[in-house]
Amino acid sequence: MTPTAVAQSIDVFRERFVRITREVGRRIVGHEEVVSHTVTSLLAGGHVLLEGIPGVGKTSLVHTLADVLHLKFSRIQFTPDLMPADIVGTNIVQEHPHGSGTFFEFQPGPIFANVVLADEINRATPKTQSALLEAMQDISVSVGKTTYRLEEPFLVLATQNPLEMEGTYPLPEAQLDRFFFKLKVMYPPEEAMHQILDRTTQDASSEVTRVLDAPEILEMRHTARSVPIARPVQAYAIRLTLGTHPTSPYATPMVKRYVRYGASPRAAQAIVLAGKIHALTHGRAFVSPEDVRAVALPALRHRVLLNFEGEADEVNPDTIISELLMGVPTE
Amino acid sequence: MLSENARDVVRAAVVAADRRRRARESTAIVWRVAPAIAAVALLIAVGHRLFGWPALLSPAVLITAGIALVIFVYAAQRPRVPNDQAAARLDRDADLAGELRSAHWFAQNGEPTQWTDFHLSEAAARTRAVDWAAVYRPVRQPRVWSATTVMALAALIVSATLPARSASSSGSASAAGVASRAVKAAGGPQAAPIMLPPELQKKLEELLAGIENGKLTPADALQRAGDLKDLLSLLAKQLDPELQKKLQDAAAQATSRGDKPVDASALAERARRDALDVSTPSELRDALEDLAKQLDKGAQTENAQAGAQSGSQNQGKGDISVQPPQSANGDAQDASMQFSRESAGAGASQASMVAMGLSSNDPNPGDGGRRGGSAPETPPELTQALRRETVDASKDTTGENITTETRRKTEQGHATASYTHAAAASFDRARSAAPPAVPELRRAQVRSYFIRKQ
Numbered sequence: 001m002t003p004t005a006v007a008q009s010i011d012v013f014r015e016r017f018v019r020i021t022r023e024v025g026r027r028i029v030g031h032e033e034v035v036s037h038t039v040t041s042l043l044a045g046g047h048v049l050l051e052g053i054p055g056v057g058k059t060s061l062v063h064t065l066a067d068v069l070h071l072k073f074s075r076i077q078f079t080p081d082l083m084p085a086d087i088v089g090t091n092i093v094q095e096h097p098h099g100s101g102t103f104f105e106f107q108p109g110p111i112f113a114n115v116v117l118a119d120e121i122n123r124a125t126p127k128t129q130s131a132l133l134e135a136m137q138d139i140s141v142s143v144g145k146t147t148y149r150l151e152e153p154f155l156v157l158a159t160q161n162p163l164e165m166e167g168t169y170p171l172p173e174a175q176l177d178r179f180f181f182k183l184k185v186m187y188p189p190e191e192a193m194h195q196i197l198d199r200t201t202q203d204a205s206s207e208v209t210r211v212l213d214a215p216e217i218l219e220m221r222h223t224a225r226s227v228p229i230a231r232p233v234q235a236y237a238i239r240l241t242l243g244t245h246p247t248s249p250y251a252t253p254m255v256k257r258y259v260r261y262g263a264s265p266r267a268a269q270a271i272v273l274a275g276k277i278h279a280l281t282h283g284r285a286f287v288s289p290e291d292v293r294a295v296a297l298p299a300l301r302h303r304v305l306l307n308f309e310g311e312a313d314e315v316n317p318d319t320i321i322s323e324l325l326m327g328v329p330t331e
Numbered sequence: 332m333l334s335e336n337a338r339d340v341v342r343a344a345v346v347a348a349d350r351r352r353r354a355r356e357s358t359a360i361v362w363r364v365a366p367a368i369a370a371v372a373l374l375i376a377v378g379h380r381l382f383g384w385p386a387l388l389s390p391a392v393l394i395t396a397g398i399a400l401v402i403f404v405y406a407a408q409r410p411r412v413p414n415d416q417a418a419a420r421l422d423r424d425a426d427l428a429g430e431l432r433s434a435h436w437f438a439q440n441g442e443p444t445q446w447t448d449f450h451l452s453e454a455a456a457r458t459r460a461v462d463w464a465a466v467y468r469p470v471r472q473p474r475v476w477s478a479t480t481v482m483a484l485a486a487l488i489v490s491a492t493l494p495a496r497s498a499s500s501s502g503s504a505s506a507a508g509v510a511s512r513a514v515k516a517a518g519g520p521q522a523a524p525i526m527l528p529p530e531l532q533k534k535l536e537e538l539l540a541g542i543e544n545g546k547l548t549p550a551d552a553l554q555r556a557g558d559l560k561d562l563l564s565l566l567a568k569q570l571d572p573e574l575q576k577k578l579q580d581a582a583a584q585a586t587s588r589g590d591k592p593v594d595a596s597a598l599a600e601r602a603r604r605d606a607l608d609v610s611t612p613s614e615l616r617d618a619l620e621d622l623a624k625q626l627d628k629g630a631q632t633e634n635a636q637a638g639a640q641s642g643s644q645n646q647g648k649g650d651i652s653v654q655p656p657q658s659a660n661g662d663a664q665d666a667s668m669q670f671s672r673e674s675a676g677a678g679a680s681q682a683s684m685v686a687m688g689l690s691s692n693d694p695n696p697g698d699g700g701r702r703g704g705s706a707p708e709t710p711p712e713l714t715q716a717l718r719r720e721t722v723d724a725s726k727d728t729t730g731e732n733i734t735t736e737t738r739r740k741t742e743q744g745h746a747t748a749s750y751t752h753a754a755a756a757s758f759d760r761a762r763s764a765a766p767p768a769v770p771e772l773r774r775a776q777v778r779s780y781f782i783r784k785q
Contacts, residue, residue, distance in 0.1 A: 288429025
């Protein structure tokens, strides 16, 4: 690959990224950053946990993304009685067509798709939630003695409601850590509300077109991983990750006071990978500390486990990470 | 090839920019420190002027600081391989969004790949486009430069030209003390020692040696007392200023020949020490004291003349003038000195002090008990009286002075104090605060609480 080819790869990556976000933006209004981070997760091979109050467009966002991408989409509505087999699939008894006996045949569950919407994931039991662990980490599911490989790109978009916590099962730390980003879908601003009403209360529906297919997404993933990152910048990402641990020398006062456990190495992986994509979307072939800072918050906020004092004081992990971003030096 | 070129360009650009940055920072530090150093040097020079600090201290501070700053600037601008922090600073100052920092690391460490080559070539192109001279403009601070130069020159001028002056030259200070210190600080003539003719000096030394040996019979004592009287009469003649001047010239010639003249004040001190010896007959002790007193008077008169002469010499330079004694004819009893000092604010007002009579024996009249300089400043009469008291007190301890013992016993009474009633009239109401009044409604309760019913 010549420098010209590299430059061309960057341009192509950037153009495709802009095309996805622009197309999603035709239907989703006022959530540009959420859309950008969701696409970043898709291109990094990660999964996204969307948190927001009902009605702000979480599910619509996932639907739109699946429509824009030429990918197989499935939706799982998590309920307390949902079983793991309802997600991954099960073996069922089938009769041979010619009546020569029966046999077990695997019936794939909704997890066998490229984009999986796990709606209200915290309403299912931990047992069912854990059915996603293998799929999210290894892109495969095991049923009985057989392991089935999932089709790439594989993206889980889970949503949860922070208000209605009664009768819910908070996600365990192991599950949370497997999400690349945790994105907060905030209430749209007033101007965006006008656009939402215009698009949803009139006869004309806003149609989106499919702009990318799976091979193009995989190519973009490859491009993203090719971006070099200098060791000092990588060290900054590591310092940020270590700074979430209360015993770390980079820990800030809030971390020392309110945090029980900090982020895992998966957080550093997410920061570096998302930083590379952030650099590419800005037309750069290198990762700068600013790229790291831009993606640190969604990559760390769900990986910081508060202690009792933090829970009692209702400390927001975003505040802790913001202080961390200000306290940890870039050099 | 492209990679190597880009690497070299990035490396060279970072090295050059870092050197420029360090030069600018070191220059900025120099301009921040230099005025302070010049100000300190100026203060030291003023201290030399006011407090008599060494004149070379201020130039030494300037030269040392200048050398240190030159070394600092040279060391700061030496070429060196920049580290990541330096590259990050350059990147931030040039607003390169982390590209130079990243490229600098890959230029030194990274494995060459197509992506790093592309990154380095892009960074090299952007680095070439940066006007580093505009990013790190030379520090030009004409005001600071002017202020530093003025202060440094002022420090040098004050140190080199103006003479030192004592800080205690205020109106409350003794004029005599001022004169003495001014003469010393200006490096003027020191107090001229009383010079004795060799014969007289030899006789004095023999006499004092004989007394100190302690082998005196009453006859010898009388004999030596007579000799002392003769010496005193000789010494009175020696106090003539004209004769003293001749003697000093002769002493100077003797010094040039290698002979060491003896100061009369040393002999006076020796005679005074011998007079304190209680084993010496009282007549001889009195005679020794008279001899020491005569020698002291001669020394004081000469010193006052020397100080007054040097003060007159300094009149044109400083604002202190010391007038010579009104009658400098060698008689210390009539010596008087007048000192005048121009006031710093008015410039025209003068303060004068005249000492007459017995107190004219004090070379520093009005000194208020402060003593300074090498001239003897205790009045001889006071010294003699003190010495007699000391001798008498030593006799008292032996218990031989019956009257003193009796007086002491009489004065050692036993006091007893007693009183029967407190005098209400002596109570000073102005110095006391009355307690708050008891409320009207509670007075009956208070009264019943404190006053028991009989």
